Amino acid sequence: MNVAEKQSELKKWYQLNFQTFEQSLNGSKASPLHSVRVKAFEAFVKNGFPTPRTSEDWKYTNLQPIVKNDFELAAFLKSHQVSIEDVNKLALAKLAGDRLVFLDGVFAPILSEITNQKGLSVRSFSDLEKSSDKQHKDLLSEHLTKYVNLEEYGVAALNTGFVNDGALIEIEEGAEIEKPIQLLFISTVHSRPTVSYPRVLLVSRKDSKATVIENYKGFGQNTYFTCAVTEAFLDESADIKHYKILEEGSEATHYGHMAVVQSAKSKFSTSSFSYSGKLIRNEVTPILNGEEIECHLYGLSVLSEEQHVDNFTVIDHKKPNCHSNELYKGIYKDKSRGVFSGTIIVRPDAQKTDAIQSNQAILLSEDAEVDARPQLKIWADDVKCTHGATVGQIDQDALFYLRARGISEVQAKHMLMQAFAIDIFQEIEDDFLRESLENRFLELL
């Protein structure tokens, strides 16, 4: 079978899936999501899955061998039971605040905790559908798919084609949400390869402030595909801290797309921690659509075996006087492979832009690989843009220095790697969150 035939086979499979899925939502055709789904699925069918040959953005990551599995919609299958104990183990349990749990992309109310913090509303799409909450229903239909570019990001279109459940978070004007909002997405164990489509929509109003954590956990060694999309809208002077923790199963593929649109004076920061999964692709595409915006992107990967992580970012500076900052770090062991591709766009209008991008990798094995593609596209003259990329080993001199002081080689290496990752961790404000992520990091070394 040639590539084109494979592609069309693949499309057929997803089309079939799509039809079954749409039929299963009997009676929901009146739902506003219906037309969103149909439109998005068309966009996906038009382009199909990207390949290194068809898209420069996928030069180093090939989805083809993974998506060839006949993934079935996980939500349709009977799954392994997940207990509240399991959830407590998988979640950042000590983290106070709202906790929404999704099993294979479907909201699990029994396992979730909603604390009704003032100025915050968290709803699942499925809940909302059943309720008579017109205000939030309108909010959902107004904002969903408004920020994600479905033409450009075909896999995000696939997610949107299957959108049914998800988390809607609204932070009211002036509200400061103290406790973090945790979204736990668990992929359960199935006997067949499965796919799930988690979805998050975050709307933060003027002067609001909140912390959102997306926590993706896999249960076992089954093959599955998580295809997730998060959309975030930040109104003027909103301040959002976002974290994404990826500990997917050893045979899992994770595709995550985060579309962010920022208004004037807003502050956004996201940190992703790619700790496990067979293939991970993290896309973050903030659009800076106002003046005096701050945007920070951080990422840390620790990979072993044949894991593959691809961090893909596009920061689009549209207006003057904005600041963006990117820092991605990775430690690669065994046969793992790290890809970083970061684009900074500065539009003709965006004078006085200050954009910094940095990507650093440490290779710990003969067979590990690193590919970096830091890109600048600049159309304004009064800007300051820099990017830097370094790849290397652990500094032998530093190692020798520590060894000379009686520290064992293993311990010395750990110390140096901890030092390497420290600038990512020190950005985390919540002590508990920082400690638990740092501990997990040390375990992985």
Place this chain on the structure above:
Amino acid sequence: MSTDNETIENFTKQEYKWGFYSDIDSDTVPPGLNEDVIRFISAKKEEPEWLLEWRLKAFRKWQEMEEPSWAFVKYPAVDYQDISYYSAPKKKPELQSLDQVDPELLKTYEKLGIPLVEQKRLAGVAVDAVFDSVSVITTYKEQLEEHGIIFCSFSEAVKNHPELVRKYLGSVVPYTDNFFATLNSAVFTDGSFVYIPPGVRCPLELSTYFRINAQNTGQFERTLIIADKGSYVSYMEGCTAPMRDENQLHAAVVELIAHEDAEIKYSTIQNWYPGDKEGKGGIYNFVTKRGICDGANSKISWTQVETGSAVTWKYPSCILKGENSVGEFYSVAITNNMQQADTGTKMIHIGRNTKSTIVSKGISAGRGQNTYRGQVKVMKSAENARNFSQCDSMLMGDKCGAHTFPYIEIRNPSAKVEHEATTSKIGEDQIFYCNQRGLSTEDAVSMLVHGFCKEIFKELPMEFAVEARQLLAISLEDSVG
């Protein structure tokens, strides 16, 4: 019966429509490209059978290829069937004095500080007997021959040193390499050939300037430079004087081969016609340049100053195969008005302890678009490879663009790779400082830009460096308001 005769008569009178072999004495083939055209070029140049075969293989491959569209440049599609692929050097009408030369051109010469005699030569004015360039060149030729250096046109090399050409042609840039290189392989007309024997340090800076018999090599030029064990050569290509050419598309190929302990230094100054202020009529420069450091301790260094052409598409690259070999790339690219440049390099580290350095300076003014595109690849075998890259862009005016697309691919953990890029503009305070000290804004800009490019200019051979500096100032004229 009479009708039959008429038919036969008409038939015999009819011209042979399908070929132009009957035309073999003529100097130009009609526009279009097919196997007959290639056979014609090859026959015209009295080439051996193997070279014709090679050209045909390339042509067949080319037919299957698609023109690349990934570069960050826009230009109207080129109709490859509308180009005449062979025309013998035409004699330009000789002018009697400089008064007959386009005054614009003279003004530029003056600014570049080109001597009067030289100006005449460049403009195609008959040179008086006192300045006998031919005798100068003969002296140089003798000197080179003494050292056993072969420096001649490509066609001469095919005739006189076929074994060398056959051995090395296509060894660095195979005929299947890319759309433009493959086209060049099929239809190239002439170029330069250099061979430096083992242990010889070439006493001169070789330059196309001294190669009288290869004028008008046309749009598909082919250069092959071989530095045998322990030799050294510095080769200069192009010149600072503006070059006008009727051929809009230029697709040259340059191949460099450095054997053990050999060093090749290749410097380019390119100032082809960039088109008018609206970008009309400029030259498309789609060049494939690549060198291989084949032996241990060899070194290849590319230095380029790109100021001309409407569209530039050029990535001089190094394959670092030999142990301890070194690759360098120094580049200044200026785009003004409607010019577009997509240029950079590839450093492929294969051997152990290989080192590469990339320093690229892009200056965009007017509505120019300047792109750096480069790749650093460290293969598994390249133990202790080291790379340092620096790409700086300077923007002048708010309608231009500067873009950077580096690709870094690392397959060996002992590699040390660093990449830095910055984008900035000339500071108003810097200009103000200069103004205060009595410098005009134009001079201040020229000074600041020169400071920005200093690292590159110091890599150029002395003769070139002085001219390059002037050229920079001229290229950026009227870009600061």
